Amino acid sequence: MKKTRIAVVGFGQRGGAFVALAMQESAQVELAGICDSSPERLRSFAKKNHCTAPLYTSVEKMLEEARPEGVVISVPDFQHAPVAVTVLKHGCAVLLEKPMAPTVEGCREILKHAAKSRGVLLGFVLRSHPVYRKVKELLDAGTVGQIMNLQADEELSVMHGASYMRRWHRRVANSGGFMLAKCSHDIDILSWLVGENPCRVSSFGSLAFFTPEKLKHEFCSECPDRACRFRFAGEMVAMDEEEASSPSRYGFDRCVYTKDKDVIDHQVVDFEYPSGVTASFSLDLFAPAPRRRLKVVGTAGYIEADTRTLTVGVAFSDGRKPQTFALKQENASGHGGSDLALFRKFVAMTRGEKTDLAGLEAGLASTVVGVAIETARRERRVVELPPSAYEGAPK
Numbered sequence: 431m432k433k434t435r436i437a438v439v440g441f442g443q444r445g446g447a448f449v450a451l452a453m454q455e456s457a458q459v460e461l462a463g464i465c466d467s468s469p470e471r472l473r474s475f476a477k478k479n480h481c482t483a484p485l486y487t488s489v490e491k492m493l494e495e496a497r498p499e500g501v502v503i504s505v506p507d508f509q510h511a512p513v514a515v516t517v518l519k520h521g522c523a524v525l526l527e528k529p530m531a532p533t534v535e536g537c538r539e540i541l542k543h544a545a546k547s548r549g550v551l552l553g554f555v556l557r558s559h560p561v562y563r564k565v566k567e568l569l570d571a572g573t574v575g576q577i578m579n580l581q582a583d584e585e586l587s588v589m590h591g592a593s594y595m596r597r598w599h600r601r602v603a604n605s606g607g608f609m610l611a612k613c614s615h616d617i618d619i620l621s622w623l624v625g626e627n628p629c630r631v632s633s634f635g636s637l638a639f640f641t642p643e644k645l646k647h648e649f650c651s652e653c654p655d656r657a658c659r660f661r662f663a664g665e666m667v668a669m670d671e672e673e674a675s676s677p678s679r680y681g682f683d684r685c686v687y688t689k690d691k692d693v694i695d696h697q698v699v700d701f702e703y704p705s706g707v708t709a710s711f712s713l714d715l716f717a718p719a720p721r722r723r724l725k726v727v728g729t730a731g732y733i734e735a736d737t738r739t740l741t742v743g744v745a746f747s748d749g750r751k752p753q754t755f756a757l758k759q760e761n762a763s764g765h766g767g768s769d770l771a772l773f774r775k776f777v778a779m780t781r782g783e784k785t786d787l788a789g790l791e792a793g794l795a796s797t798v799v800g801v802a803i804e805t806a807r808r809e810r811r812v813v814e815l816p817p818s819a820y821e822g823a824p825k
Contacts, residue, residue, distance in 0.1 A: 431458065433456075433457075433458060433459055433460040434458060434459050434460065434499055434500060434777050434780050434781060435459075435460050435462040435496070435497065435498045435499045435500070436452050436459050436460070436461060436462060436498060436499070436500045436501070436502065436777065436780070437461070437462045437463040437464065437465065437492060437493075437496055437498035437500075437501045437502070438452065438461075438463075438464050438465070438501070438502045438504065439465045439466075439489055439492070439501060439502070439503050439504065439505060439513055439517070440465070440466060440503060440504035440505035440506075440509075440513075440527075441464060441465075441466035441468070441471055441472060441475065441504075441668060442504060442505075442506075442667065442668050443666055443667060443668055444504040444527055444553075445464075445466070445502070445504035445505075445668075446475065446668050447763075447764055447769060448502045448504060448525075448769075448773065449461065449464055449475070449481070449483075450479075451763065451769060451770055451773045452502075452773075453479070453481065454770075455773070455774070455777070458777060459777060461481070461483040462483065462484070462496040462497070462498040463483055463484045463485070463486055463492045463495075463496035463498065464476075464481075464483055464484075464485055464486070465485075465486040465487065465488070465489055465492045466487065467487060468487075468670065468673075469485065469487050470670040470671075470672060470673075471668060471669065471670040471673070472485040472487075473485065473670070474670035474671055475668070475670075484496055489513060489516050489517070490516065493516070493517065493520045493522070498522055499522060499523065499548065499780050499781075500522060500523040500524070500525065500548070500776060500777065500779075500780035501517045501522045501523070501524055501525070502524075502525045502527075502773075502776070503517065503524060503525070503526045503527060504527045504553075505527075506598050506604065507529060507531070507532045507599075507604060507605050507606065507611055508532055508598075508603070508604045508605070510526060510527070510529070510530065510531045510532070510536065510540075511531045511533075511536035511537070511539045511540055514526055514531075514540045514543075514550075515539060515540060515542075515543050517547075518540070518543040518544055518546065518547045518550070519543055519546075521546060521547055521548065522547060522548060523547060523548035523549050523550070523551070523776070523779055523780040524544075524547060524549070524550045524551070525551045525553060525772070525773070525776040526540075526550060526551070526552055526553060526793070527553040528552060528553045528554055528614045528615060528618075528793075528796070529606065529610050529611065529614040529793070529796055529797050529800060530552060530790075530793030530794060530796065530797050531606075531797060532604070532605050532606030532607075532610060532611070532797070533606065533797070533801065534794070534797055534798055534801055536797075537793060537794045537797050537798075538794070538822055540790075540793075541790060541794065541822055544790055548779070548780055548782070549779050549780075549785075549789070550789060550790050550793070551772075551775065551776050551779055551785060551787060551788070551789060552618075552787075552788040552789060552790075552792055552793040552796075553772065554614070554615055554618045554619070554787070554788040554792065554793075554796070555615065555764075555765040555768035555769055555771075555772050556615045556616070556618070556619045556722075556765070556768065557618070557619065557622060557768075557787050557788055558765075558767075558768040558771035558772050558775070558787065559737065559765060559766045559767075559768045560740065560757040560758065560759065560760065560766060560767065561722075561724075561735050561736070561737050561740060561741075561742060561757060561766065562619055562622075562623075562724075562735070564735070564742045564755055564757060565623060565724065565726065565733055565735050565742055566622065566623060568733055568742070568744065569623055569726065569728075569733070573728075573730070573731075573733070573744060574726065574727075574728030574729070574730045574731040574732055574733055574744065574746075575728040575729035575730030575731070576728055576729045577623075577624060577707050577726060577727075577728050578707065578708070578727050578728060578729060579707065579708050579709065579710075579726075579727040580620055580623065580624070580707070580708075580709040580710070580724065580725070580726050580727070581709070581710050581724070581725040581727075582616060582619075582620060582709065582710070582711045582712075582722070582723065582724045582725075583711065583712040583713070583714065583722070583723050584612075584613060584616055584711075584712075584713055584714070584721075584722050585714045585717030585719075585720060585721045585722070585723075586612075586713075586714065586715050586716075586717060586720060587717055587718070587719055587720050588659065588660070588715075588716055588717070588718075589660070589663070589665045589666075590665070590666065590715075590720065591695070591714075591715025591716060591717075592640075592660045592686045592715070593665055593666040593667075594608060594611070594612065594693060594715075595640045595660075595686035595687075595688075595691060595693070595695070596662070596682075596683070596684040596685070596686055596688075597666065597667070599611050599612075599693065600688075600690070600691035600692075600693050601690075601691060601692060601693070602692050602693060602804065605693070606797070606800055606801060606804065607693065607694075607800065607801075607803070607804035607807075608635075608693045608694050608697065608713070609633070609635075609697060609699065609713070609800055609803045609804065609807075610796075610797065610800030610801065610803070610804065612713075613711070613713060613800075614796045614797070614800055616711055616722070617711075617796045617799050617800055617803075618788060618792055618795070618796045620701065620709050620711065621792070621795060621796075621799070622788075622792070623726065624703050624705070624707050624709070626703050626704055626705060626707075627703070627795045627798075627799065627815070627820055628701040628702060628703055628709075628799055628802075628815055629702055629703060629704045629814065629815050629816070630701070630702040630812055630813065630814055630815065631699060631700065631701055631702075631799060631802050631803050631806050631812070631813050631815065632699070632700045632806050632811070632812045632813070633697060633698065633699045633700070633803045633804075633806040633807040634697070634698055634807060634810075635694040635696055635697025635698065635713075635807050636694055636695075636696070637691075637692075637693065637694055637695050638695060638696060639695050639696075639716075640686050640687055640691075640695050641687065642687055642688065642689035643687075644687040645685055645687040645688060645689070646658075646685070646687075647685060648678075648684065648685055648688060649677070649678035649683050649684060649685065650662040650677075650678075650683040650684075650685060651676075651677055651678045651683050652678055653685065660685075660686045662677065662682065662683035662684075664677075664682075667682055669682060694807070695715050696713060696714070696715065697712070697713045697807065698710065698711070698712045698713075699711045699712075699803050699806075701799075719738065720738070721736065721737055721738040722736075722737040723735065723736050723737075724736075729747075730746060730747060730748060731744060731745050731746035731747045731748070731750075732744075732745055737766060740756065740757045740758065740759065740766065741754060741755065741756055741757065742754070742755040742757065743755070772787065775787050791820075794820065794822060795820050798815065798819050798820055799815065802815055802819075
């Protein structure tokens with residue numbers, strides 16, 4: 431079989447993960463090119479990992495010379511729309527990291543150009559996660575009767591949560607807000623499980639801990655507090671040797687307490703769906719280890735799921751014996767093995783195969799809801815989402 435030519439745009443943490451997956455899948459995939467604004471970072475990676483793929487700092491040049499069939503886009507959120515449009519104009523298939531774009535207008539700009547491409551797949555990896563696949567299977571089978579309520583949360587490890595206070599995500603203008611930048615996965619998974627998009631959302635949250643009066647120095651490498659639990663150690667970013675040796679010069683080790691940010695550090699969200707189903711979601715940035723938990727309450731019992739333990743349990747309200755499903759991570763890639771599953775689906779889509787994962791409709795919907803959540807939080811009100819709010823994406 432002819433290898434599928436895949437390129438990656440944006441060599442950060444996520445882009446690097448997809449480059450590694452493309453190299454791992456070399457029997458089916460040819461890494462046609464890697465593009466990033468930093469030639470030093472690209473050269474450093476290529477040398478360290480014995481990567482011989484062509485390196486580019488221009489998306490247009492990469493598309494013209496490398497001629498990829500599929501392109502993974504993993505640039506900062508505010509660059510998603512312009513980069514995706516450029517790639518789509520060349521007819522390539524696109525795997526676009528979440529969220530689709532931080533604004534609804536950006537999503538609709540992508541939609542304008544998607545029809546002439548080989549397709550767009552969103553990076554909502556949770557749909558490939560064994561825990562959520564099992565929950566979906568149970569719900570579709572009517573295991574707990576009619577769905578009434580969902581309760582979900584995401585727990586970020588301390589340094590992962592803190593990284594959003596120092597990276598470009600710290601400005602809502604760049605990301606659309608913490609809930610959209612980080613939890614668009616979760617917005618999507620709730621709608622996927624319920625089978626419809628929310629019609630109302632409300633939200634509360636604020637910046638209550640990472641506040642500027644605690645600032646001791648703008649950069650960790652220059653700060654005298656060597657015992658600070660949030661001291662930068664290179665987490666969540668990809669750096670070349672020069673950047674790693676002098677992180678403050680490039681802003682990588684910015685203090686988490688700086689005042690030039692407007693994101694939250696804790697948040698809760700309530701959803702209502704057209705069928706009457708309700709849901710709640712909470713975000714924790716200070717957990718000892720990462721985890722997502724979910725409880726789905728139905729008229730015949732409830733389902734509880736945990737991504738850390740890879741378990742799904744069912745308790746029945748009619749006297750039947752409870753069930754527990756111990757699941758397995760299918761491979762060693764990130765998000766419980768979901769990264770590789772998503773990447774393989776993308777390669778198959780590039781070859782013309784149908785996919786059941788999240789596409790344009792889900793991408794637009796997640797941004798619509800994410801923007802509404804930020805509006806609800808900021809304006810302290812319930813935001814209505816009529817069907818017209820989701821119009822524009824192909825069915």
